[in-house]
Amino acid sequence: MLDVQKLRKDFPILNREVNGKPLVYFDNAATSQTPKQVIDVIIDYYSNYNANIHRGVHRLSQEATDAYEQARIKIQHHFNAKHAYEIIYTAGTTHSINLVANGFSSLLKKGDEIMVSALEHHSNIVPWQMLCERTGATLKVIPMNENGELVLSEFDSLLNEKTKLVFVNHISNALGTINPIEYIIEESHRVNAAVLVDGAQSCPHIKPDVQALDVDFYVCSAHKMCGPTGVGMLYGKEEWLKKLPPYQGGGEMIAEVSFEKTTYADLPHKFEAGTPNIAGGIAFGAAIDYMNSIGFENIANYENELLEYATEQLLQIDGLKIYGTAKNKTSVISFNVGNIHPYDIGTILDKMGIAVRTGHHCAQPIMDYYKIPGTIRASFMFYNTKEEIDLFIASLKKAILMLL
Incomplete structure (x- = not known):
């Protein structure tokens, strides 16, 4: 109780x-509200060790880096990712989905099919439409019924060897429907299709286990689970994250830069160009601690x-x-x-x-x-x-x- x-x-x-x-x-x-325990973490960061992270030799940078990376490990353990570097910090669910959609631009071709459900938020529809425009792939839609449930028999009929990607939310933001993602993931993998699950609405209510689900990508936002706005995460299986090209270029995501050629950093930094929302990332970890303390x-x-x-x-x-x-x-x-x-x-x-x-x-x-x-x-x-x-x-x- x-x-x-x-x-x-x-x-x-x-x-x-x-x-x-x-x-x-x-x-x-x-958006959920934010407890004092999380607000205090943000205040503490800006009051006591505000500094840019990674590669800094001074004490504040080291403290900020440690707090930021420890928060990544908290997120990894919460979602049961195999590796901390499979957790990519993003600006939120929408950013995470666009990162994956952009990456698949180089992996899809005309004649390929991708599938989305009728219950999706616009953030899990529009990026895929844009991807189809860029690649010539075709977007298929899993229909819904009057109760607001997906028609799985239609999903089964749509799924075929041309299907390369399937996108579905874990919980509908408009109706509250909890989708049968376990079935969708298992069946999609039978035709070697990757699956991205939008967990924006599920993460405040459910504790997903990405390894047990065997999901390829899982995305969410901190601000719906008692954390700050402007920060979220993309979980991706290591093999998929290595296949996808970087989403943005700039500092942090590089290994070596010359005017002739640039090589990219290893995961997770390959996808984390520029100065991140440091306070937000640390507070995301604090929000996860808070919710887990409740259970x-x-x-x-x-x-x-x-x-x-x-x-x-x-x-x-x-x-x-x-x-x-x-x-x-x-x-x-x-x-x-x-x-x-x-x-x-x-x-x-x-x-x-x-x-x-x-x-x-x-x-x-x-x-x-x-x-x-x-x-x-x-x-x-x-x-x-x-x-x-x-x-x-x-x-x-x-x-x-x-x-x-």
Whole structure:
């Protein structure tokens, strides 16, 4: 059991008011809040050992380098990567996906096929469309059903010897669906296709084991798992990372430079050009420590309670429809009420101190499937409470009455 009230004290922002009302923050799928333990690590870095990393002979540079690389090892152990150098620091999930997409530009040719699911965030669609434009490869789409689940029989039909890459999110940001990535990875490997899993939405709720999954690439962002914005990671199997060319050129990613020829550094530095987000990387490690101190099994069990409680309360409201009713889902609820535009409800909820997300959630193909302009999305983390859900439900009912 979690002591939620004790945990809430770790998050300074949860004490603030919005429009004179206590903040109820239900936009965690967009970004989670940051505990004092992580904020303090960022302050400590800038206050005590702010310096550029690697190759510095002075004490501050050495301390910063040690902290940054120790954080990489924390990330490696958390995801159970075989080697620390299989963890590439990036600016976030989108950066990670673009890094891989750019690398495959030299590995694909016309006639090759790559596959994406209908449940993807735009960040896991657009880079692959751009890759197809550059290479002549064809993009195939795994369809979804009314429940917001992937149609695996169609995936099986689409998969063939021409398939070179398969991309799927672990959890849908718009619907909360937990996808059967184990099956997708296993079947894709039967035709020697590589698999990239977008873990942006899963990592706050699940502790993925990349070796057990046998996934080729796994990506995520720190800011969705109690860390800072502007930093994330790409896990890649060593053999794949060695095949991909560098994404950016500059300092750090080189071994030798002359005007005649440049040779590149070994992993992970081959993909880490320029001065990185040093404080962000160190704080990413601190965020992982914080979440592991709570325990991901405890987090999952409690958030499932919140999901079930909120779902039950919402379904008692006349005219309310929930989108995404998969049997296996996490603490995300997308819904609409009658013909009321989601933006209008979201705006009124904000006046009452309730933070939700409205719109297509960077998943427009999902909204097109349901023939709707968007949804209201409430997404929960372990620091949310049933009392906040009660306040949300009461505020939602007031908003509906105002808009009818």
